[in-house]
Amino acid sequence: MVGVLAFGALTATWTTLALLSGGLQVEPMLVSLGLWYTLTLFIASESQDMAQLAGAAVRSHDKLAERLREVDLARERELAFREIHARLLPIVDAVAAGATMSGPWTALAAREAARARRLIGDGRGGLGPGFADLLSDVRDTFAEAGMAVSAVFRILADPPAEIGEAVAYAVREALTNVLKHADPRGEVHLFAESTGEQLEVVVRDRGPGFEPGAVVPGCGFARTYGAVRRLGGTVDVRSAPGAGTKVRILWPAAGWELAS
């Protein structure tokens, strides 16, 4: 502010003096010298202020970044803990206790090794969770909830990731419906077959079933199954009172016999 006022006063004095004396004299020269000097001082002080502001901004940004790093780190630690505690340790414990690594154990160990590799960013674990992993996770979730869900998987190759995820959500939706509407202790069977170019998934329960015409399709039917349909698949729901329910997911929709 002082700089601006001094600059204004000096400019005025210089102009007056230059107008009064017709030619170049000593006084205007001196004044202009002073003018340029103050102008330089003014610019210098202003840039110093700006530098300070910028410094403060950088510092607060650093602080924020540090906080974010901490949050990330905590999340990473939690993930690692869960991964080690719930998935790897049981296998290591079993080996330590002298278990022979037979069929199911070897398969489980291979799956968890691939998962752990993905987690630490090792490319050998594959890109994302495989279709079988996605479905196993869904199955395990419901089995832990006490559902007697048997499963048969024949996954020769994974479908495109988008389809795989949409189908896994559709299976979750179908099993949730079993939990809600059928006997949660009753038999449920999950079948999945994928060649990479084609997949078929069946969720079959032996609960009370329903009259298809009398039930208003819910949100899950419209959105979760809708996602499968948008990606080119079909979801066929069949039921009758007393006959249980059969949800059959096919992708792509073309080339299947829907008869059975």
Place this chain on the structure above:
Amino acid sequence: MTSLQIRGSHRVVTIVDDHPITGTGIAAQLRQQGFDVAAVVTAVEMLDATGDMVVCDLRLPGRSGPDAVAFLAQRGCRVLATSGVAGQEEILDVVAAGACGFVCKTAPISAFIRAIRDVTNYSYFVSAGLAHLILADAELRPLRAGDFDDLERATLRQFERGDDADEVAANLGLADDAFTGVLSSIWDRAVARRARFRPSPRERQLMSLVAGGCTHKEAAAQMSIAVMTVSGYLKSVKEKYLATHPHVPGSVSPLTAARRWAEETGTRPIGSKRPGAGIWS
């Protein structure tokens, strides 16, 4: 489908389980459903009636699963095997030993009831899991001639999807007798292929010895053979193991292969109860 109609007269069931609590638990639930549970026994030798429907646990002291099933089948019983721990290989061997079906012990009682009903109506019970095992075994041990035809494959593939016997028969448009014929043919082929890549009696004996922790030398002493012969047997076991386990790397040691196979088939280590008890004995 929830109404479990039994067309035949097989409502009399006997249960063999060495854990009396498990046996009586299943018995109580079956009685509730209107079955006549004749007896709950803890060993196959305690059974006096023949021709009964028997639900038999596969972990009985002194007998391997297939051994127990074969004992009952020879006495004319219709055997439904059950276990909570049996592996795939053991389940298939139990079928080869004469079981009409397998029910997982953790399955709800409705699964047992359906199994009894299907064995009564169609002579066999094919769960989705067993259908899958039978199809997978057909890939590993193809028969040299006369393997599954299209109808038999289609039948198994429908069972895999969770349909029950009545539904599969209806889907395929088969009458009861014709459908029983298809199942019987599936059984014959499933049993026949178990003979492929099967360890010899001496190899089985060795497998149970090494699974029990014997070294080459100890096993050789027990079997009264040379250590070199033990190595030869183990190599042969490994070859058969690799032939039936395509995902196992060829670098697996013969000893590991023998131990794993013993584990998978339920060939128990030699203990005090019955020396040399193997699943194929």
